[in-house]
Amino acid sequence: MNDILTELTELLRKLPGIGPRQARRLALWLVRQDKQWVQEFATALTGARSSVSVCSYCKRLHPEGGAHMLCSVCRSDARNSHLLMLVEKDVDLENIEKTGAYSGRYFVLGGTTSPLDKEPDRKVRIRELQQLLTEKGSPVEEIIFALSATTEGEDTVLYLEGALKNVVKDNDIKLTKLGRGLSTGTELEYVDRDTMSYALKGRA
Amino acid sequence: MNDILTELTELLRKLPGIGPRQARRLALWLVRQDKQWVQEFATALTGARSSVSVCSYCKRLHPEGGAHMLCSVCRSDARNSHLLMLVEKDVDLENIEKTGAYSGRYFVLGGTTSPLDKEPDRKVRIRELQQLLTEKGSPVEEIIFALSATTEGEDTVLYLEGALKNVVKDNDIKLTKLGRGLSTGTELEYVDRDTMSYALKGRA
Amino acid sequence: MNDILTELTELLRKLPGIGPRQARRLALWLVRQDKQWVQEFATALTGARSSVSVCSYCKRLHPEGGAHMLCSVCRSDARNSHLLMLVEKDVDLENIEKTGAYSGRYFVLGGTTSPLDKEPDRKVRIRELQQLLTEKGSPVEEIIFALSATTEGEDTVLYLEGALKNVVKDNDIKLTKLGRGLSTGTELEYVDRDTMSYALKGRA
Amino acid sequence: MNDILTELTELLRKLPGIGPRQARRLALWLVRQDKQWVQEFATALTGARSSVSVCSYCKRLHPEGGAHMLCSVCRSDARNSHLLMLVEKDVDLENIEKTGAYSGRYFVLGGTTSPLDKEPDRKVRIRELQQLLTEKGSPVEEIIFALSATTEGEDTVLYLEGALKNVVKDNDIKLTKLGRGLSTGTELEYVDRDTMSYALKGRA
Numbered sequence: 001m002n003d004i005l006t007e008l009t010e011l012l013r014k015l016p017g018i019g020p021r022q023a024r025r026l027a028l029w030l031v032r033q034d035k036q037w038v039q040e041f042a043t044a045l046t047g048a049r050s051s052v053s054v055c056s057y058c059k060r061l062h063p064e065g066g067a068h069m070l071c072s073v074c075r076s077d078a079r080n081s082h083l084l085m086l087v088e089k090d091v092d093l094e095n096i097e098k099t100g101a102y103s104g105r106y107f108v109l110g111g112t113t114s115p116l117d118k119e120p121d122r123k124v125r126i127r128e129l130q131q132l133l134t135e136k137g138s139p140v141e142e143i144i145f146a147l148s149a150t151t152e153g154e155d156t157v158l159y160l161e162g163a164l165k166n167v168v169k170d171n172d173i174k175l176t177k178l179g180r181g182l183s184t185g186t187e188l189e190y191v192d193r194d195t196m197s198y199a200l201k202g203r204a
Numbered sequence: 205m206n207d208i209l210t211e212l213t214e215l216l217r218k219l220p221g222i223g224p225r226q227a228r229r230l231a232l233w234l235v236r237q238d239k240q241w242v243q244e245f246a247t248a249l250t251g252a253r254s255s256v257s258v259c260s261y262c263k264r265l266h267p268e269g270g271a272h273m274l275c276s277v278c279r280s281d282a283r284n285s286h287l288l289m290l291v292e293k294d295v296d297l298e299n300i301e302k303t304g305a306y307s308g309r310y311f312v313l314g315g316t317t318s319p320l321d322k323e324p325d326r327k328v329r330i331r332e333l334q335q336l337l338t339e340k341g342s343p344v345e346e347i348i349f350a351l352s353a354t355t356e357g358e359d360t361v362l363y364l365e366g367a368l369k370n371v372v373k374d375n376d377i378k379l380t381k382l383g384r385g386l387s388t389g390t391e392l393e394y395v396d397r398d399t400m401s402y403a404l405k406g407r408a
Numbered sequence: 409m410n411d412i413l414t415e416l417t418e419l420l421r422k423l424p425g426i427g428p429r430q431a432r433r434l435a436l437w438l439v440r441q442d443k444q445w446v447q448e449f450a451t452a453l454t455g456a457r458s459s460v461s462v463c464s465y466c467k468r469l470h471p472e473g474g475a476h477m478l479c480s481v482c483r484s485d486a487r488n489s490h491l492l493m494l495v496e497k498d499v500d501l502e503n504i505e506k507t508g509a510y511s512g513r514y515f516v517l518g519g520t521t522s523p524l525d526k527e528p529d530r531k532v533r534i535r536e537l538q539q540l541l542t543e544k545g546s547p548v549e550e551i552i553f554a555l556s557a558t559t560e561g562e563d564t565v566l567y568l569e570g571a572l573k574n575v576v577k578d579n580d581i582k583l584t585k586l587g588r589g590l591s592t593g594t595e596l597e598y599v600d601r602d603t604m605s606y607a608l609k610g611r612a
Numbered sequence: 613m614n615d616i617l618t619e620l621t622e623l624l625r626k627l628p629g630i631g632p633r634q635a636r637r638l639a640l641w642l643v644r645q646d647k648q649w650v651q652e653f654a655t656a657l658t659g660a661r662s663s664v665s666v667c668s669y670c671k672r673l674h675p676e677g678g679a680h681m682l683c684s685v686c687r688s689d690a691r692n693s694h695l696l697m698l699v700e701k702d703v704d705l706e707n708i709e710k711t712g713a714y715s716g717r718y719f720v721l722g723g724t725t726s727p728l729d730k731e732p733d734r735k736v737r738i739r740e741l742q743q744l745l746t747e748k749g750s751p752v753e754e755i756i757f758a759l760s761a762t763t764e765g766e767d768t769v770l771y772l773e774g775a776l777k778n779v780v781k782d783n784d785i786k787l788t789k790l791g792r793g794l795s796t797g798t799e800l801e802y803v804d805r806d807t808m809s810y811a812l813k814g815r816a
Binding site: 437458 | 615616617618619620623627628629634636637638639640641642643644645647650651652653654655656657658659660661662663664673675676701702703706
Binding site for chain 1: 207208209210211212215219220221226228229230231232233234235236237239242243244245246247248249250251252253254255256265267268293294295298
């Protein structure tokens with residue numbers, strides 16, 4: 001049955017975290033709503049897509065569009081421009097901002113990579129990052145890798161360390177990673193070897 | 205921050221089964237897609253909403269729009285028009301069709317109701333159902349309540365039995381409910397009192 | 409390390425539903441308790457094992473030991489001795505009793521069997537069951553299969569139907585199974601084909 | 613029904629992590645086993661309880677009984693006796709040993725405490741710890757708090773810091789805690805404020 005409801009269901013299945021059953025339920029639910037609401041939703045969607053901008057510095061999405069080239073973090077004087085934290089995606093950045101624990105700037109990589117990727121620069125914005133670091137007058141003195149403590153995160157750190165080697169050396173930039181150890185809620189009864197090793201080395 | 209991304213996030217939160225975190229992730233993901241894909245998605249959405257029809261008999265959604273007043277089930281000669289199964293929503297109907305176990309027709313109630321509802325006829329399409337049953341030449345001889353075996357389902361059955369009392373009597377229609385008992389996977393170690401009672405009465 | 413704590417851990421792993429981590433935790437917890445409590449526990453264990461009896465009729469465990477050959481259900485005048493319900497294990501019987509929905513007698517099979525079992529009579533107390541049914545003056549008029557609605561349960565029913573064929577014919581006993589259908593909580597959106605077929609056939 | 617099976621069920625409910633249903637299942641399962649196996653189990657239990665020793669240094673359980681006052685860790689020359697790691701319970705110690713990341717000695721506190729406890733020294737072996745640290749020739753130069761990164765763990769650390777204040781000062785002992793930060797598997801999208809703060813401070 002290749003009809004318009006099936007088509008909508010299949011488009012909904014592309015959304016991250018939406019399975020086939022939920023896609024169907026959403027499709028049937030959406031076409032049952034007020035015509036006006038559906039129109040409003042579609043308009044918000046295309047409107048958001050066309051008016052949202054990518055910050056020219058950190059590459060995050062920001063909603064202010066033409067008004068600013070830079071997002072609110074990147075144009076704030078209150079942020080420490082010597083620190084640049086590399087994150088995988090927009091939601092990571094938003095969550096770290098919510099913790100209020102960090103006061104430097106960010107750079108959104110756009111994804112992770114693995115040793116098997118033939119074109120890692122299509123997964124990770126390495127060229128934009130290199131360009132940003134070699135710009136005349138770049139204030140960056142330390143790059144903080146803020147990737148997940150998973151295989152993917154660690155593979156991406158390895159790739160970045162290699163790709164940034166020369167830039168970092170030429171510009172005297174320090175590379176650091178977020179500290180490892182017990183995270184909130186970790187119970188000693190279940191702690192793994194890596195976390196225990198880091199927690200011991202990092203004891204204070 | 206009352207911007208266009210926030211607005212999109214809030215519209216996405218209205219979708220059934222989507223929490224605040226997932227709504228935000230979906231919003232950020234959507235505005236990162238190709239402009240063309242987003243346009244296609246918005247078009248599919250409004251297109252589906254405007255071209256989808258509600259079957260004039262069973263009130264289910266069907267995708268064929270102007271071409272047919274009736275959905276494919278309702279206009280099929282192969283279906284037993286003496287049997288009318290009442291279901292809560294479109295997905296219930298689609299799932300029952302998938303089992304292939306039923307060969308009659310359906311009526312989509314659109315919701316459930318409870319004794320506390322002051323206007324139960326705004327939750328359940330009772331007037332359309334009454335009209336359908338009193339139409340001249342209506343073939344319905346048996347109505348099968350196919351509601352979930354939950355408090356909401358049982359409350360809705362009670363309401364319908366009351367509201368259909370006269371129509372059913374005048375037209376000599378039989379009312380039945382789907383049989384209760386052990387469902388696939390039920391373990392005796394955990395069976396509840398109601399299910400056990402039904403399973404005993406229905407032993408064969 | 410093949411010591412006494414390891415030995416206790418390994419014995420605890422044999423208990424149903426206890427994994428290796430929990431077995432270790434239990435072992436360490438147990439040997440930290442008061443000596444008196446541990447002694448009491450060990451005594452209760454061996455005491456229960458030696459004083460508990462198996463009911464001479466239904467083969468369930470019953471705690472009254474030497475005082476009675478029959479369990480409280482089997483010797484009660486209030487129970488319908490024409491009905492015999494076959495259950496897999498003691499906990500099934502106890503749960504069904506708790507529902508209060510059944511007033512006949514039981515027989516505990518002791519396990520389930522599958523077509524691959526070469527000696528199904530070592531899994532299921534078929535000989536004791538046959539003997540009970542052929543005893544002079546046996547009041548049983550109906551046997552109710554109360555097995556789980558799972559492949560194992562259904563395989564066991566098939567085996568029992570075969571093994572009881574002659575006894576049932578000679579003694580004019582009726583064989584029934586617990587009714588299938590929607591069980592408490594079943595939602596139509598997720599109902600499977602078998603349950604739907606049974607629910608339709610058993611509608612009332 | 614206050615019989616021997618009920619009694620056994622109630623004793624089994626006392627075991628950590630065993631609920632009422634599982635206790636009943638275990639009781640019924642246990643009394644169905646071979647008499648010999650049940651006897652073996654009871655013997656292993658009381659045998660383990662009476663022959664297991666508590667290490668005179670670290671207070672952990674160890675299985676060698678009368679043969680040694682000290683457990684294998686405490687009497688090993690290969691361990692660094694200057695480091696003393698405080699853990700809550702035996703399983704924590706066993707898990708940390710399994711990671712192979714630590715080469716010092718341990719002390720098992722026996723529990724955690726909270727500011728509401730009127731007699732915290734009944735929950736935590738503080739007196740034994742103080743005695744051990746003030747023994748003539750005690751080699752301890754650093755105490756590592758290895759408590760879970762939970763409220764209970766942190767409350768216990770606070771209590772211990774207070775209770776050890778003088779001993780630590782008089783004997784020039786350093787107090788440290790396991791490092792906090794991202795643990796294996798932590799995703800940046802979900803990281804909490806505390807973990808983020810620690811991870812930033814501990815970046816390297």
